[in-house]
Amino acid sequence: MNQKKARPTGRVPQRQTSASQGPDLVAIIRDFVRKPGFVPANKSELARQLRIPPDDRADFREALRKLIADGTLTEGRKGRLAPADRPGTSRLTGIIIFPARAEGRGHAWFIAEVPEAAALRGSAAERIHVPARYTGTALHGDTVTVEVSRRKVAPWERFDRQRQRDQADPAVEAHVCEVIGRRHQRIVGTYHAHPRFPSVTPDLPMLPQSLRLVNILPEAKAGDKVAVEITSWESRQQAPQARMVRVLGAPGTPGVDILTVICSHDLPLEFPPEVLAEAASLPSEVHPDMVKGREDWRNQPVFTIDPFDAKDFDDAIAVKPLPEGGWELAVHIADVSYFVRPGTALDREAKIRGNSVYLVDRVIPMLPEKLSNGVCSLKPDVDRLTFAAILTFNAHGVPKGARFTPAVIRSARRYTYEEAYERLQLTPDQIAGLPKHEASFAKHLHEAWRLAKTLRDRRFREGALDLDFVETKVILDQDGVPVEVRRVQNDISHQLIEECMLAANEAVARETKLANHPAIYRIHEDPDEERLMDFREQARTYGHKAGDVTQRPELQKLLRSIRGLPEEHALKIALLKSLKRAAYSADPLGHYGLAKLNYTHFTSPIRRYADLIVHRVLRRLLTRRKTEPGDKAGSTPGYGRLVEIARHISETERNAADAENETxxxxxxxxxxxxxxxxxxxxxxxxxxxxxxxxxxxxxxxxxxxxxxxxxxxxxxxxxxxxxxxxxxxxxxxxxxxxxxxxxxxxxxxxxxxVQESGARPSSRRPRTSREKNTQQGRRKRPR
Missing domain, CATH: 2.40.50.140 (Nucleic acid-binding proteins)
Structure with a gap:
């Protein structure tokens, strides 16, 4: 395998006066970004790579402005800077994507990391086509550098529906020059013993060849599933060489199938010793000295609603009606930031992992069990530290106020979703017949649903999209054998908690944004209108009437029309593919799906590093003080560092989701x-x-x-x-x-x-993209 080149490094030479620095700094930046291996970076990252002193940052920004103005640099999405034109080359860095079932043998598409740079190379499309003969040794999802060139287009290619559907410009193509990062560092396959040529047949469809082994672990047996790492791969005409790093076991052995997914996604199964040692040093219970200065909610009707098999309880709520109408909602979130301080081994490992991973048979936690299932988990009848968002709403669900405070609670009731749903079906007379304690909490539960329903109705009136659908949960026996598949409905018990968490996340995002303090936000950027219109065509093939779905009311109308139909799941998945993927960002870009201008993740710090960062930021805002030297508890990352963290945890989230779906x-x-x-x-x-x-x-x-x-x-x-x-x-x-x-x-x-009738009249037409429609219209004008 081609080894990833080290990023270019540079140091700004010591300069005497600010007045003489301008031209020198421009030249330094220009030379630096044109070095081989340079990866597009934002201004803060570039300043750190060049080691620009704080006193010179103003000159640095002025130099960047000049380079952007004269066309030397181009600024892409999220502020990433890339050279607009390197001498003698038109190379770009980005991701290579192969079509489904292509198994790495066919053509692919290249998606530039900086789309604006691709436009400067002459590509007006989202993707650049990579012919099969030019894919090199790249695999699906790898980070590559490519050479972009223009080519003469044959007449028939102008009407190539496949290329139009894949949004590739037929006049532009890319050639892979180098693989600079593998999506899968480890590859799982079947070991074939041979005295001279031991090999591994990979499970990964993108690797049709056998891998020649350069070593064999002593415990490996013929036919075992093993994990390997590619050490060299010159071309697709030669078999890659690989090093065996782990023996997973014989196929069919309980747990081996899941281990293959864990290894192929590089998921960590164990915590480093220093992390476990640090966790062991933390208290197992909340001591009286920990609650000083915290708001005491231990005698309030606080309760949790979670899955029946949950062990890590992030959140608890309490709801009460207000005398003047409306409600007060208290959302209590586990105060993980009290135990996991910045710069510690626990914090470093949590940042690397990014999030917990919920596989079909196990959880790979972000934090050690002592924290995730222990002192941080909001279990009933024990004292727990929380960070609370106390929100008030009027009778129409409009926010009237919000405050945030460290608190201590003692959860008085743990509901499963099934139990909560049953309680929410009870009439007042039936509730009166319950034992006193249960009747009291049933009333609180019903009050919480009245608030949640009001918030939910208001959210959809404001344009939120109903993207919820029935999911399946696979039930395994003790040997990991699937024995049942349950359908999980997004019923009112789930919606109750969802609306409370959404309200808290929005309130926290509004607070950090108004304070103009660097923070992590959950974003969902506006979709490409052309892709939405392509989705409309797909919906029409099912016989559904669809208007201009680029307008929220029309898209909401279409989603309502498919509710409960057999094709609902397929069409909602198709819509999700038409939308951009939600991610983390240091910029508050809003959330399209939720129709919210301000949104973040605050409610799950046990399992998401983003939430832990947001807790620290919120605590910093509450103290309203500058961090003193050595006071790591109050420190929060700056904007540039948050950009890096947001990018990393977005990647770990996608990797975790892929692993969860695969298992x-x-x-x-x-x-x-x-x-x-x-x-x-x-x-x-x-x-x-x-x-x-x-x-x-x-x-x-x-x-x-x-x-x-x-x-x-x-x-x-x-x-x-x-x-x-x-x-x-x-x-x-x-x-x-x-x-x-x-x-x-x-x-x-x-x-x-x-063949049975669906809820709408089906069509035999394949959905045409909007580009194809334009092409067809052009064809009709041509003489036969």
Whole structure:
């Protein structure tokens, strides 16, 4: 594998006077950013790399302004600076993406880290096409540098629907020059023993070749699953060389399938000794001296609502009606910042991990168990330290006031979502029949739902999108075998807690923004209108009427129209893919999906590092003092450092989500295999999501598992006509559990009966992108 080049380093030479520094500093920056291996950086990062003294920062900013003005530098998204033109080259840095099921053999797309720099290279599209012969040794998701060039476009390519759908400019293409960062540092595969040429067949579809091993761990046995790291890879015509780093075990052994995902995503299973030692030194319970100066809520009706199998309780609430109308909502969040101080081993490890990872069979926590499940967890009937957001609302759910304070609570009741839902269904007469303690909390629960419903109704009136849908939870036995798949509804018990947390997050974001203090924000940028219109076309193939979905009311109307229909899940997933991905940022850019100008993450510091940072910022604002030397408890990162942290934790969040989805899919496929093994002719209801020549794509409505119906797998003779949006009865033909592929067929003799009407009239059309529509309109004007 090509080794990642070290970033260029530079030091600004000592200069005598500020007046003489301008031209020298301009030249220093210009030379620095043109060095090989330079990665686009914002102003703070660039100043740190060049080691600009604080007294020279004003001159540094002035030099940057000159370089941007004369076209030497271009400023991209999030303030990242990149050279607009390097002598003799048009190289860009970014991510390479391969299409699904391509297995690394075909073409790919390049997405520039700084889109504005790509535009300067002549590409007007989001993606730049990478022909198969120019992908080099890059794998899906790798960070690469590419050479961008223009090419002559054949007439037929101007109407290439695939390229238009993928939003690639046919006149521009990229050639991979170097792989500077692997998405997967470790690769999992099957070990093949050989006296001279031991090898590993990787599970990763992007690596079709065998990997030649340069070492063998003594515990490795033929057929074992192992984790390896690529040490060298010259070209796709040669087998990569790899080093074996861990033996996971024999396939089929309980837990090995999950370990493969853990290793392939580089998830840490153990904490370093110094982190565990630091956690062990912390108290296991809250002592009286810890509560001094805190607001005492131990005698208030504070309660929690969490999943039945939860162990880390981040949040608790208390709600009471106000005499003048409206409500007071107290959102108590575990005060992790009291125990995890900046610069400690615990803090460094939490920052590296970024977040807890919730796999199908285990949790990989951000913090050691002593904290996450112990002294920080808001368990009932024990004293716990919290950071509280005390919010007041009028009768219409409009915020009237907010204050924030360290507090101490003793949670008086722990509800599971199922218990809370049952209590919320009770009538006043039924509540009166409960034991006194339970009746009291049932009333508090109903009052909390009245507030939450008011907040929820107001939020959707202001334009929030209903992107919630039914999810599945795989239940495993003690050996890790899936025995049940439960559907998890976003019922009113979930909505109650969700609205309370949203309100607290918004209030905290408003506080930090008004204070103009550097902080971490949760952002969801506005979507590309063209992609939304493409989603509209997809919705129309299901037979749904859709207006201008770039307007919130029309998009909300469409979402309401698909509620409860079989295709709801598929269409909401399609909408999510049309929207930009939520992320963390040091800039308060707002949240499109929630329709909020101010939003952050404050409510889960046990499992998210972003929330821990926000707690520290809020505490800093409350004290209204400058940090004294050596006082790490009050220190908070500056803007430049927060930009780095936001980028890192956004990446760890995506990595965790991918791992969570992979383990869930593994067990769903295993569950499906067990069902079909017990009953080979068993059929499942599915919805057609896409129809292509030679194959159709379906999703099982009960389990949300996706698969393919190949034409050759359909019964011979009168084959059914499959249309997007239709429900069909399917049977499993074959399963590839390693690569996650499932092939279905429609049982013979049920062709006509297999196709059922959906909630809307389906269409056989494949959705056309807005670019294709423009192309088709242009074609009609041409003479036949």
């Amino acid at each position: 869930k899919k593994l067990k769903l496929i295993e569950y499906l295999m067990r069902l079909t093994k017990a009953e080979p002719e068993k059929t499942f209801e599915a919805v057609i999501n896409d129809v292509r020549p030679g194959a159709s794509f379906v999703e099982l409505t009960a389990y949300y598992i996706k698969g393919m119906i190949k034409s050759e797998d359909l019964p011979r003779g009168a084959r059914p006509t499959l249309q997007v949006g239709q429900r069909v009865e399917v049977r499993v033909v074959r399963v590839d559990p390693v690569r996650g592929f499932i092939d279905f067929t429609i049982p013979e003799g049920s062709g006509k009966n297999a």
